[in-house]
Amino acid sequence: MTTDDVLLASNVSKSFPGVKALSDVSIRLARGSIHALLGENGAGKSTLIKIITGVYRPNSGTLTLDGAPLHFNGPRDAIAAGVGVVHQERNLIPRFSVGENIMLDRLGGGFLRPIDYDNVHAQAKDWLDLLGLDLDSRTTVSRLSVAKMQMVEIAKALSLRSRVLLLDEPSASLTPHETVALFALLKKLRNDGVTIVFVSHKLEEVQEICDTVTVLRDGRNACDSRSMSGLARQDLVRLMIGRSEQIPDWRTRDESHAAPVLELRDLATEFGHSGINLTLHKTEILGLYGLVGAGRTELAKCVLGLSRVTTGALLIDGQKAVIGSVAEALTRYRMGYVSEDRKQEGLILMHSVLDNTGITIWKRVAGKLGLLTDRAVRTVVAPLIEKLDVRTPSLRQIVANLSGGNQQKVSLVKWLAAGVRILIVDEPTVGIDIRTKAYIHELLRGISEEGTSILLITSDMPEMITLADRIAVMDGYRIKGAITNDRDYERMSREIMGLIHD
């Protein structure tokens, strides 16, 4: 360790029930630097941030600040030690003024002594001026743009005398112009000796302002903390995506001669996709690869009728289709969607396995008077639950009590029970252990061989090369090209990266 190191985390490990989120991760932050923390979803970035900011305690490993060991019992301890964080979600009181938000825990005033707002605003103004922010501290926060709110949060963190400032995807919701202003601010802070950790998926930005970098992959260091110099964008991508895991030795398939089931022609959407052309054939698994933020999930949501398609055509079985809602996608076109966010969007965690798997077929199996019996639902879902090997003590078990892998199987059963012909699967194995992951891969392959067409969205390169028959690559809300998967990891990953970077 050099004297320039402010914060050092060594060999930090953290496990959650069923998942090892971090194993022996180290990060070294130098004084007065902007440090990039990179990794794909599930790589362990947010766990590491939560450990550094005192939200989680590591199972093993050490944290030191200026060489002294740190033991945080909560976020307050981290703030007191000078480690501040600006979270992705806004942490301001919307109806309070900018100044009051900055000074919230130091308002002064007492029983018969009113709060001296002139003093509060004067102090807040000092911090705003220090950041060069032209902002009236009496403005109500809810009237500010997202960018300004972010600046206020940075001012607040600094007013708590933070020497290490963590920014979790600060530019995710900013316009390019606002981003420029934010970066100018970060550079100024760095030159004043503040250490900044910058988490972002936008590699151009990372290259623009970061001095040093740590890349995480699958809960481990893909590289130790090092200087950014000499690292090109491809190098970063390679570190994030990683090398081959073993790709199962399955037969290469080519289903492109089969009838097209789902076609997108010159599609543009309200999210800003344009000129999207994709064809999914019967029994095919079409992969949609891209880095986080490429616009893949958003495209799926437009196909499902959750968001609007602006121009272009969507064809199902060669017929032009307009899908207005998910209900229509399911009942009319028999299309299903396994969400990447199974806890929020995919499952009703407090309901039983039976209710979660049956929800798509209640209407269909209800009796003459609309009467729904458990037996009717059970007849349909029980064989599927057995087939997918969902490990549950009974169908009455609440889904929240199952492991991540089994929850994901329940999501799949739900759509298989509905008899969908087209299944959009979004990041099916995030946060799932390797064995269950392999099993889910076999399941998806099996489903497709039985006649279901699958559109697979994943940022997991080995998963993509394991499953997809063809791979379309998306970047910046456009399709950059499509390749046929010959299951040679080296060649495929090189071609995919080539498409992202051309």
Added chain:
Amino acid sequence: MGALSRWLRSDWAGPLFIVVVGGGAIAVLRPSFLSPFNIEILLLAIATNTLIALSQMVIIGIGQMNLSVGGIGGLAAISFAGMMQIWGLPPMLAASAALAIGILCGILNGALVARTGISAFVITLATLSIFKGVNLGITRAQPFYGVPESVKAFGNTTFIHPVPWLILPTVLVAALVWYILNRQPFGRYMLAVGGNASAAELSGISVFAAIVRAHALSGFLAALAGVMLVARLGLGQPTIGDDWLILSFAAPMIGGVVLAGGHVSVVGTVLGVTIVAIITQALVLFEIDPFLVQVALGFLILWAVIINQIRAVRMQRSLRRIA
């Protein structure tokens, strides 16, 4: 933004407009609306109803709801009357004890909500039943009639004709609530918790203390309303508080209070109470079925929440334009 447009955007510009225009229209059509007798009736209704509405407003401010406002008020009312009749306590002492009971009921609510993390809706539904049950157990559903003449006089005479004495405590307490919520750190912390509890906690604010204090304040306000109603009615009715619930939500909402929490308006709430009182009076003056008051109140609530919703959406939109 000019002073006028800022003023027009404030929460209470709309309600104030309705009070002035509505009151003016009624006065033109029915001049007796402005008679001293009528104004006294109006002010008496506003005096107690304002406290009921503020009691709920404080809890809405922390992003919760208090279904037991009427339960606390009723219990305080019969305690006040009962202590004077049975124990012969002097009115001031009995009133203080009744207010203390209200504060304790509030602390119980707040501690249960903050400690268990169960929603305030459920907790206060349960305590409403408890408070009402204790009330009926003490009174056997019979009123306490032994209210001293001095108390009755306070509730039924005017100090400057036609302004009743009862309006005095209300004005003082409403000003106190405004002061707490706008100029006292613990009042600001309540609203901070209502606006964004996790952000408040990360700023070092005790969410537990803020919730308990808000409920204690709510209990105090409800109890004071109960005590004042005893003075006005001249007896300790066990049914006091039974019909407070709708009004307690209606007035703050009409006054622009955000149900999600974090933003309240004392002035808006007082105006909301005034609007409800004027409508009630108008129905009497125009000899419309008094039972329609409930229907009118219902429509008023719907109108108020829709207006609030439109304002919220508009604000979002104008923000997006800036962004």
